[in-house]
Amino acid sequence: MENNGNNEYVRGTIKTIVLNLLAERGRMYGYEITHEVKDRTDGEITLTFGALYPVLHKLEQEGYLETESEAVDGRLRKYYSLTTQGSETARTKTHDLARFVEAVKLLLNPPGLATD
Amino acid sequence: MENNGNNEYVRGTIKTIVLNLLAERGRMYGYEITHEVKDRTDGEITLTFGALYPVLHKLEQEGYLETESEAVDGRLRKYYSLTTQGSETARTKTHDLARFVEAVKLLLNPPGLATD
């Protein structure tokens, strides 16, 4: 029963995480995204389907993602990939999130604070 | 007109940011908190009052904060400080946020990605 509740902090970052992963991997399907995120963060970040799918659909509506469905082993897979506009947004948002992360570190580890 | 919109990522971190600042500074008032956050992050993170005060009130309700009002220059100031329970929560949440931040970095800067 690892850690939970940490997902509190995922708020607001899901879109960017998805865009960034797709920028890196070319195309992915929903199920794959949740597993990749969990794997790469050692279970620290878990995207639930209830949160992920609405985000994917919204990004598609907004023109950042395009989809192609494929049947693999009889099961349907919906692959998502970035549009041109999506690539640009991915770059901007990833950069912004990286900046935010650095800013948070300034608040958590102020210069000159003893790490006792 | 610096950057805005980055506040998108503040979602979910406000509580922890406030608790952590109070752990560090002993006591602060709302207005001071927003300024401290803005200063220390070079304007990157801006806590709006509409977001901050509800959080302060909630943390007080939950028993994490206690308050004392003081009149300074005729103006009222409400100082917030951590309760014993609040100190413990501050420690836990700060630690969790630091872990989350590291996890996000794993997603944004995967090992072996050329920074072209």
Add this chain to the structure above:
DNA sequence: CAAATATATATAAGTATTTTATATATACAA
């Protein structure tokens, strides 16, 4: 063969959180 588990997408109801707008009040500068 039946049941459980893993794979795979999807939505809806409820909750929580945040933005935006607004109200109140003092002090000081133009």
Add this chain to the structure above:
DNA sequence: TTGTATATATAAAATACTTATATATATTTG
């Protein structure tokens, strides 16, 4: 006296997320 800075506060609206649920196939386990 108008605007800006200081200072707290709330309410309405929008957004985002959690939890629960539905559907369906493939594979493993008993």
